[in-house]
Each structure stands twice: as structure tokens, then as C-alpha cells.
Amino acid sequence: MRSVCKYSAKMAGKSSAVNVNLLVQPPCLSTCSTSSHGQFQKSSINGYLNGKIETKMNSNLEFGDGSEIVLVPEEDLQLFDHQVSGHGTAEKGLLKHKLGFILKPLQNPPMGTREKNFYKQVFEKNLEKPEYYNILEKFLPKFYGVAQIKSKSNNWNGNGSLAPKYLVLENIIQGFTKPCINDIKIGSQTWSPDASEAKIKQEKSKYTGTKFSLGICLTGMQYFDVQKNEKCKKSKDFGKSLDSTTVNEAVKEFFNAENSPLYRNLVKVSYEKLLEIEQVFSIQNEFKIYGSSVLIAYDAEYFLSPPKTEISSEILCNNIPLRVYLIDFAHVHPTEDEQLDENYLFGLRSLIRIFKEILEES
């Protein structure tokens, strides 16, 4: 029997207050899963690395329907210190809930509404949905609804609607001890069709070495250099300095290619996951997605406790501590011309080609 943990909170006071009661099973911390009594217990789903690295995230999570608001006490939150790109990377960026959820600030309409609606659409339980939603669901962080922070400083009892809202998402790097993260924005057009001239001009002026020739932008990455045993962070400026002659090396650097031949396993599995994502975009003509990223994350612990024996490709794919996810849906629009999302496909296929080229190097 699947257990569901009830995370509920009530807004104090006023009749206008929203009572919330979201049914979720919290994402597990480290290597645990819930037992049938809802208690955390040690999990048996670790990979082959002596049970040290969590390679899979909990797959049987429940989530709300996205229409409710969870009130989260401020003391349950801390800054999420593995945000490599995006808005407000300092104190206004992503937060991490003590149970493992990520809280991403909901942008003002229309961006925030578009992003929330896209998550709802993908995770909506609707039997009529096309098959490719099954793949999409696998590649998006799970969506648990919207949260507001209950704090002493916000005017909570007076007017809760003024408190900033957050999307509650699955943490893509959950369980990783040395998280390496690469945010790769997909598509030459990174702006919405209704963007202002100024926004278009500004977007066109950034990442010019890769955005137009390849349809990708490396907007930020962090990794552990396993030789030096130190964390390296690359800013947007690094991504902006790249072009088609240097971008492959940047990807290899992220995977510690100079330091260990094992990097090829990470590249291979990433490549296979990207091909799976491509299947969706070579079929779907429902929406067009601008300025969204592929987030590639792995645990550098992998290099420190490598597999002891040669393993099959399938076992490797299922057990390697590597995750490929799609994030950032502030610029998703319904397709009006019934055509494929060629802008997205162009960038995605360039990325796939880069991984293939790296794999084909001797």
C-alpha cells in the first residue's frame, strides 16, 4: 500500500483566509523512503556504489492539484545554495524546505502563471493526454503546488495575498553530496512571442557565440574538480564567452573529462536521456517553449566510488547518479500554427550532437 504523508497548514484568523491541506508525500531526504506507516526508513534503491550514492529519486510521490496554497513556516526554510542561474541567486532566489522541497519564487504574471499552468498541465491526471506526456512527466521536477511563507515579518494575518508566492518543486539534486549542475538554455529564440522590442534586443545581445549558431546558452554551472577536490562555479559570463569551437570543451570540463575516464559514462547516459526528450519534441505540437533549460546534474561522488565491475548499458543508465531535467517554463505558449517547436528542437539537437561528438572522441 502506498503511504501518503499529509502536509497541512492553516492560515490563521480572517474569513478570507485560505485553509490548505495538500496531500503530498515529501521528497525523501538522503537515502530514505516512506514505509507503509509513513515513517522514513532506509531505502534499498541505492545504486551499485556500496549504497553510498542515491541514484534515483523517490518515484511514488503524491502531489496536490496545484490549486491550493501551502503555508510554510519560515523556520522550515533555508536558502538553496546550489542555484547556478536564474533570477535572484542571492537572497531572493530558490529556497529549500527541511523536507527536501524546493521553493521557486513565482514570477509576476504572465510569466509565473504560465510556468505554474505548464506544471499543472503536465502533471494533471487526465487519461486523454497524449502519450508523450508520460515522457515529459519523467523529465520535469514534480510539482507540489504553490506555497506562501508564514513569517513574523510579513503581514500574514492582515492580507496573506501580499506574501510572495512560490512554486513547490522536487529538488533535482536531492541526495547528492557533491552536486554538479549545468543549466543549458534551449533555443535561439529565448523570448516570448509577445516580448517587447527592448527585451528582444537585450536577449539577442547575450550568448551570441552559441545562441544563434547552436540554439543553446550555458547560463551557469558548478562542478567538483575531482583532481583538486574543489568546487568550481562558472557564471553567466563564462557561458557568454563560449562559441561553437569551445562549447564541447566546456561540457567536458563539467564532466571532469580531464580527470577521469569515467566521465564517458556520464556523457553516455546524458546523451540517452536527451534522445528520450527529443522524442517528445519531435511529436508534440501543442506548445512552444522559449527560454527554458535542460538541467544536467550528477554527483561527483561517482568518481570517488566507481563501479567495481563492468556493467551493462541498461544497468548503468538506471544506477548512475545523473539526472537530466527540464526546467523554467515562464515562456511557454500554446502553439498556434500546429507546427513542431522547431526553435526548441534546433537547440536540443545541437546539444545531442555535442554529446555525440564527445562520445565519438577516441
Ligand SMILES: O=P(O)(O)O[C@@H]1[C@@H](OP(=O)(O)O)[C@H](OP(=O)(O)O)[C@H](O)[C@H](OP(=O)(O)O)[C@H]1OP(=O)(O)O
Ligand atoms: O537582464 P534582465 O533583467 O533582462 O534579466 C534576464 C531575465 O529577464 P527578465 O528580467 O525576466 O526580463 C531572463 O529571464 P527570462 O528567461 O527572460 O524569464 C534571464 O533570467 C536572463 O538570464 P540569462 O539570459 O539566462 O543569463 C536575465 O539576464 P541577465 O541580465 O541576468 O543575463
Ligand SMILES: Nc1ncnc2c1ncn2[C@@H]1O[C@H](COP(=O)(O)OP(=O)(O)O)[C@@H](O)[C@H]1O
Ligand atoms: N527543481 C529544482 N531543483 C534543483 N535546482 C533547481 C530546480 N529548479 C531550478 N533550480 C536551480 O535554479 C536555477 C534557476 O532556475 P530557473 O527555473 O531557471 O529560474 P528562473 O526562472 O529564475 O530563470 C537553475 O539554474 C538551477 O540551478
